[in-house]
Amino acid sequence: MKQAKVRLYVEHPLGEGQTVPLDRDQAHYLFGVMRMAVGDPVLLFNGRDGEWRAEVAEAGKRGGVLTCAAQTKPLQMPPDLWLLFAPIKKARTDFIVEKAAEMGAAKIMPVQTAFTNSERIRQDRLQAHAVEAAEQCGGTFVPEVCDLQKLDRLLADWPEGRQLMFCDEAEVGAAKTLGAAGAGPWAILIGPEGGFSEEERARLQALPFAHVVSLGPRILRADTAAVAAMTVWQQALGDWG
Numbered sequence: 744m745k746q747a748k749v750r751l752y753v754e755h756p757l758g759e760g761q762t763v764p765l766d767r768d769q770a771h772y773l774f775g776v777m778r779m780a781v782g783d784p785v786l787l788f789n790g791r792d793g794e795w796r797a798e799v800a801e802a803g804k805r806g807g808v809l810t811c812a813a814q815t816k817p818l819q820m821p822p823d824l825w826l827l828f829a830p831i832k833k834a835r836t837d838f839i840v841e842k843a844a845e846m847g848a849a850k851i852m853p854v855q856t857a858f859t860n861s862e863r864i865r866q867d868r869l870q871a872h873a874v875e876a877a878e879q880c881g882g883t884f885v886p887e888v889c890d891l892q893k894l895d896r897l898l899a900d901w902p903e904g905r906q907l908m909f910c911d912e913a914e915v916g917a918a919k920t921l922g923a924a925g926a927g928p929w930a931i932l933i934g935p936e937g938g939f940s941e942e943e944r945a946r947l948q949a950l951p952f953a954h955v956v957s958l959g960p961r962i963l964r965a966d967t968a969a970v971a972a973m974t975v976w977q978q979a980l981g982d983w984g
């Protein structure tokens with residue numbers, strides 16, 4: 744049986760014998776770029792039905808059809824972990840979203856803090872980065888990238904039972920770790936290049952569900968901090984153990 748080289752995210756139900764229509768961009772990628780033809784295999788996933796091996800049934804310039812043959816992986820949900828981060832420069836924000844998707848975030852939430860530079864984000868573009876990261880890393884789930892929201896508003900409506908790993912740069916070098924924190928729904932918060940304001944810091948440190956954490960003795964760039972924090976959390980409480 745021919746080995747499938749390509750993994751493709753589709754917004755279409757997947758199941759035995761299910762036909763999946765391709766849009767123009769998908770057809771261009773499979774048949775124009777990857778030079779695939781009728782009968783060639785593709786791995787499909789949609790974030791709900793696991794991963795399926797499908798074969799090209801029809802191939803054209805403007806479209807095509809794939810037919811699902813067999814499930815190759817069941818849906819593997821990531822831990823219930825949100826990544827809250829203040830958007831920074833475009834390329835680095837793209838990087839944060841891509842790494843969060845690869846590293847197992849269930850939801851990616853850009854937040855506006857006092858010192859956040861960006862007033863707005865391109866949510867559709869960031870969502871596409873999360874999809875590409877899932878295609879590349881073999882994931883069967885794609886985290887939602889939310890639109891930009893104010894951190895204050897989010898904290899005011901904070902869901903019962905969700906704990907918050909507050910990565911506070913003011914704790915640089917302090918021995919502040921996740922310690923004996925318990926499993927369950929969590930969120931990680933990473934600030935902007937300018938860090939957190941004193942008011943934000945005081946408010947966050949006073950929250951009963953917040954765990955103040957240091958990411959070591961050096962100040963990390965926000966994108967580095969996002970990866971470091973997810974690594975710490977995943978090793979301690981996530982699905983890497």
Ligand code: SAM
Pocket residue numbers: 910911912913914915916932933934935936937938939956957958959960961962963964965968
């Ligand atoms: N401008 C700030 C300063 O010089 O202190 C640094 C902000 S840092 C570039 C961006 C974010 O990364 C911080 O708000 C924090 O969430 C996280 N971060 C970076 N280094 C950290 C550390 N050593 N401990 C905890 N969080 C850190």
